[in-house]
Amino acid sequence: MGATGLVGSEITRTLFLRKFPLDRINLFSSGRTPETDAAVPGGRIAIRPFSPAGVRGSDITFLAAGGGFSRKYARAIAAMGGVVIDNSSAFRMDADVPLVVPEVNPRDALGHSGLIANPNCSTIQMVLVLAPLHRRYRLRRAVVSTYQSVSGAGLRAVGELATHSEAALRGETLEPREFPHEIAFNIIPHIDRFDESGWTFEEAKMINETRKILGDDSISVIPTVARVPVFRGHSESVFAEFAEPVDLMEARALLERADGVVVMDDPPRALYPTPIHCAGRDDTFVGRIRLDPDSPRGLLMFIVSDNLRKGAALNAVQIAELFA
Amino acid sequence: MGATGLVGSEITRTLFLRKFPLDRINLFSSGRTPETDAAVPGGRIAIRPFSPAGVRGSDITFLAAGGGFSRKYARAIAAMGGVVIDNSSAFRMDADVPLVVPEVNPRDALGHSGLIANPNCSTIQMVLVLAPLHRRYRLRRAVVSTYQSVSGAGLRAVGELATHSEAALRGETLEPREFPHEIAFNIIPHIDRFDESGWTFEEAKMINETRKILGDDSISVIPTVARVPVFRGHSESVFAEFAEPVDLMEARALLERADGVVVMDDPPRALYPTPIHCAGRDDTFVGRIRLDPDSPRGLLMFIVSDNLRKGAALNAVQIAELFA
Numbered sequence: 140m141g142a143t144g145l146v147g148s149e150i151t152r153t154l155f156l157r158k159f160p161l162d163r164i165n166l167f168s169s170g171r172t173p174e175t176d177a178a179v180p181g182g183r184i185a186i187r188p189f190s191p192a193g194v195r196g197s198d199i200t201f202l203a204a205g206g207g208f209s210r211k212y213a214r215a216i217a218a219m220g221g222v223v224i225d226n227s228s229a230f231r232m233d234a235d236v237p238l239v240v241p242e243v244n245p246r247d248a249l250g251h252s253g254l255i256a257n258p259n260c261s262t263i264q265m266v267l268v269l270a271p272l273h274r275r276y277r278l279r280r281a282v283v284s285t286y287q288s289v290s291g292a293g294l295r296a297v298g299e300l301a302t303h304s305e306a307a308l309r310g311e312t313l314e315p316r317e318f319p320h321e322i323a324f325n326i327i328p329h330i331d332r333f334d335e336s337g338w339t340f341e342e343a344k345m346i347n348e349t350r351k352i353l354g355d356d357s358i359s360v361i362p363t364v365a366r367v368p369v370f371r372g373h374s375e376s377v378f379a380e381f382a383e384p385v386d387l388m389e390a391r392a393l394l395e396r397a398d399g400v401v402v403m404d405d406p407p408r409a410l411y412p413t414p415i416h417c418a419g420r421d422d423t424f425v426g427r428i429r430l431d432p433d434s435p436r437g438l439l440m441f442i443v444s445d446n447l448r449k450g451a452a453l454n455a456v457q458i459a460e461l462f463a
Numbered sequence: 464m465g466a467t468g469l470v471g472s473e474i475t476r477t478l479f480l481r482k483f484p485l486d487r488i489n490l491f492s493s494g495r496t497p498e499t500d501a502a503v504p505g506g507r508i509a510i511r512p513f514s515p516a517g518v519r520g521s522d523i524t525f526l527a528a529g530g531g532f533s534r535k536y537a538r539a540i541a542a543m544g545g546v547v548i549d550n551s552s553a554f555r556m557d558a559d560v561p562l563v564v565p566e567v568n569p570r571d572a573l574g575h576s577g578l579i580a581n582p583n584c585s586t587i588q589m590v591l592v593l594a595p596l597h598r599r600y601r602l603r604r605a606v607v608s609t610y611q612s613v614s615g616a617g618l619r620a621v622g623e624l625a626t627h628s629e630a631a632l633r634g635e636t637l638e639p640r641e642f643p644h645e646i647a648f649n650i651i652p653h654i655d656r657f658d659e660s661g662w663t664f665e666e667a668k669m670i671n672e673t674r675k676i677l678g679d680d681s682i683s684v685i686p687t688v689a690r691v692p693v694f695r696g697h698s699e700s701v702f703a704e705f706a707e708p709v710d711l712m713e714a715r716a717l718l719e720r721a722d723g724v725v726v727m728d729d730p731p732r733a734l735y736p737t738p739i740h741c742a743g744r745d746d747t748f749v750g751r752i753r754l755d756p757d758s759p760r761g762l763l764m765f766i767v768s769d770n771l772r773k774g775a776a777l778n779a780v781q782i783a784e785l786f787a
Contacts, residue, residue, distance in 0.1 A: 284608035284700035319733040326698045328765045333730035359757040363700040374650045376608035376687040406657035409643040433683040441652045
C-alpha cells in the first residue's frame with residue numbers, strides 16, 4: 140500500500156531485487172492518484188486503488204501511505220491474519236508493536252501481534268552503527284545533528300528541490316510549498332511538526348525509537364534535525380558517550396564486522412561517506428571516526444545511509460524476510 | 464590586501480557602510496589577478512598589485528589573502544608601525560597575537576604587538592553566542608556540528624556550486640575542482656586539511672580558538688565540520704554543557720541582550736534562523752533553543768551567521784574600530 144510513493148515503489152523494487160519468495164504481489168495506492176502500474180522484472184503490475192478486501196489473504200502487507208492511512212487501516216488489516224509492516228510513525232511506540240532493525244533486534248519481531256513497525260529513517264542508520272558499540276561499551280548518550288535529504292519528505296519535495304534550485308540559479312525565487320522555508324541552497328532545522336516544548340516530532344522519534352530498539356530507556360538521545368538540499372541520503376554527525384572507555388581500533392573492528400555497516404574512513408585519501416556516494420546502496424556507511432580529545436568515553440562519527448533503502452524500504456523487506 | 468577576494472571586497476564594502484573614519488584607503492591584490500578596481504560610494508578605487516612599500520605609513524592593514532601571504536608579510540608590515548589585522552589562521556594561536564571578537568574579548572586587542580588575528584568564521588559565530596552563557600553558567604563543553612557554506616572556500620568555490628548544480632539538474636556530472644568531492648546536492652564532512660589523527664584543521668581551529676577567545680583552556684570543544692550546498696551563511700548545531708544548571712528563560716534573556724546576537728526562535732511560527740535569511744546581515748542569529756531533556760546543564764541551539772560578514776569582514780572592521 141502506497142506503491143506510487145517514493146518508499147512504496149522502493150519496497151516493490153527491493154522485493155524483486157532480493158528475490159523475496161513471492162507467490163503473488165498486489166500493489167495499491169491511496170486512490171488519490173490515477174490508476175497506474177509499476178515496472179517489475181519481466182513486465183508491469185497494475186497499481187489499484189486500496190480497498191480492505193483487496194489485502195485479505197495477504198501473508199505480509201507493507202504500509203507506506205503515511206500515518207493517517209495506517210491509523211485508519213493497520214489494525215484492521217492485521218486482524219485479518221497476516222503480518223502488517225508499517226512504515227509510518229503511528230504505532231512505533233505502542234507496547235504491543237515491535238520496532239525492528241533486523242541486524243539489531245530481530246527477536247523483537249517474533250513478539251508481534253499482527254503489526255510490526257519500521258523505524259524512522261534517521262533512527263535506523265544511527266542505531267545500526269551504535270548497537271555493536273552499545274553491546275561492548277554501553278551507550279549512555281548520543282548527541283546527533285542530522286543532514287536529511289528531501290526524499291524523506293516525498294516525491295513532491297524532491298520536485299521542489301529541483302525546480303527551486305533551477306529558479307535560484309536563474310536568480311528567481313519561488314514560494315515554498317513542501318517545506319516551511321526555501322530548500323534550495325538553504326538549511327532548514329525543522330522536520331515534521333513542533334511539540335509545545337520546541338522539539339520537532341522527528342527529534343522525539345529519534346529519542347524514543349533509539350531507546351526502544353536498543354531496549355534501554357536510560358540512554359540519553361539529544362538530537363537536532365535539519366533538512367538539507369540533497370536529493371537522497373541522510374547524513375548524521377554523532378557524538379556518542381559510553382559507560383566504558385572506548386578503544387578506537389577495537390571500535391573500528393566492531394563496526395567493520397557489523398552487518399549492514401561499512402566503515403569508510405581514510406582521511407588522507409579523503410575517504411568518508413557522503414550522500415551522493417551512498418545513494419542507492421543498501422549499507423550504512425560510517426567515517427570520520429575519532430575519539431573525544433578530552434575523554435576516552437566519547438566517540439565521534441559521521442554516518443550516511445540511503446534514507447529510502449535502509450532508512451525505509453530495505454529495512455521493511457528485511458523484517459518480512461524474518462518471516463519468509 | 465586581498466581586495467579582489469570574497470572577504471577582501473567585503474572588508475572594503477564594510478568600511479564604507481560603517482563610515483569608518485578613512486583618510487585614505489589603498490586596495491591591493493596578490494598580483495595573480497589582473498589590475499582592476501572596486502566600486503565604492505562615489506566612484507571606483509584601483510586595486511594595485513601588492514608591494515611592501517605600498518602599505519608603508521598605513522595605520523591599519525587588513526590582510527585577506529590567505530595564510531601563505533600572511534606568513535610571508537604580516538610580521539614585516541606590523542614592524543612598519545601600524546596595526547595589522549590578519550584574517551588568516553597563520554598567527555591566531557601565537558601567544559603575542561590577540562585573537563579578538565570585539566563583543567567578547569575587546570580588551571585582548573590592546574595587548575597586541577602590531578598584529579591582531581581575526582578568528583575563524585565558524586568559531587566567531589559560536590563564541591558570540593556562547594560567551595554570555597559562559598559568563599553566567601560557566602561553559603564546560605560544546606559539541607558542535609557545522610553546515611558551512613561554499614563562500615567560506617572562496618570565489619571559485621561559489622562558482623563551482625553554481626555550475627555543478629546546473630550540471631546535476633541537467634543530469635550531467637562535472638569533475639570537482641575546489642572540493643574533494645561533488646558539492647552540488649551533497650554534504651562533505653571535510654574542510655581544510657586532515658591532521659594525522661583524522662581531525663580537520665577547521666575542527667582544530669574551533670577547539671583552540673574558542674578556548675583562547677573565552678580565555679579558558681579547560682573548555683572542551685568537540686566539533687565536526689561539513690561543507691553544504693549553500694552559497695552564503697554558516698549554520699551550527701550546538702549542544703553546550705555548563706557547570707551551573709541553566710534556566711531556559713534566563714538564558715534566552717541573556718542572548719536577547721547580547722551585542723551582535725539576535726534570538727530568532729518561535730517554533731509555532733516556524734521561526735528559526737536559516738542561511739538564506741541571515742545572508743547579508745551583520746547579526747548572528749540563534750534559534751531552536753532547548754534544554755537537554757535529561758539534564759538542566761545542557762542547552763541546544765542552532766546558530767546561523769553570514770560567514771563573510773560577522774564571520775570575516777565585519778569582525779575585522781570591528782577590531783579596527785577599537786582603535787579608530
